[in-house]
Amino acid sequence: MGAPQFTIGVKYNGTSFVYFDKTLQDYTNWDLNEPLNLNTSNCVTNPVFTLQLSPPIGWTYFPVETTNPTAINFFVGQSNDSVTAQNRANNEILASALEAMASINMPVNNIQVTNDYKPISVENPGTGTTPATMALLGKVEGGALTQTAPGSATPIYTPYHVPVKIAIMKSIGNTRFNWNIVLNTLLQNLSIKYNTKIVGQSTISSS
Numbered sequence: 001m002g003a004p005q006f007t008i009g010v011k012y013n014g015t016s017f018v019y020f021d022k023t024l025q026d027y028t029n030w031d032l033n034e035p036l037n038l039n040t041s042n043c044v045t046n047p048v049f050t051l052q053l054s055p056p057i058g059w060t061y062f063p064v065e066t067t068n069p070t071a072i073n074f075f076v077g078q079s080n081d082s083v084t085a086q087n088r089a090n091n092e093i094l095a096s097a098l099e100a101m102a103s104i105n106m107p108v109n110n111i112q113v114t115n116d117y118k119p120i121s122v123e124n125p126g127t128g129t130t131p132a133t134m135a136l137l138g139k140v141e142g143g144a145l146t147q148t149a150p151g152s153a154t155p156i157y158t159p160y161h162v163p164v165k166i167a168i169m170k171s172i173g174n175t176r177f178n179w180n181i182v183l184n185t186l187l188q189n190l191s192i193k194y195n196t197k198i199v200g201q202s203t204i205s206s207s
């Protein structure tokens with residue numbers, strides 16, 4: 001008989017992160033003041049955290065400017081290429097996850113932390129280059145890439161955030177309550193230390 005499947009949700013209520021069980025009810029109809037039974041004693045091994053985030057600008061890179069090679073089209077702190085951007089994302093996610101686990105004395109030896117984030121190339125429109133020649137323009141708020149627009153003389157920006165899955169592999173089973181704490185601390189680390197902007201609700205599921 002297989003292990004039961006479940007999904008824990010996390011929402012921000014304006015003051016702090018709060019948790020709910022998506023297997024019990026639809027989160028869109030959830031009352032923030034309503035207590036829920038989270039079955040926090042259930043054992044979870046190899047959890048997968050699913051986030052919606054606007055990435056730190058360092059997790060993106062700027063393209064080679066071919067029409068005007070003297071133009072400065074990067075954001076300060078942006079990576080020079082896709083490999084560097086990916087490595088920065090991987091390392092900062094890894095550090096955030098391991099620190100979150102260690103904060104409640106979870107063993108971290110031999111733990112593998114994987115993610116499916118993919119960096120994008122985006123340019124700074126405020127550096128003198130004609131925006132119409134750029135493939136993708138960006139706006140940065142608080143160190144995170146929060147808006148993008150196709151290159152245009154009058155660009156129209158839309159919010160930018162992407163889903164990211166973070167898997168904690170080879171972990172010793174622990175309670176759902178403890179994984180709640182790990183997720184909460186992980187979100188704090190990504191937000192405060194690395195300027196990631198967490199958007200909407202995040203979830204934990206079993207792998």
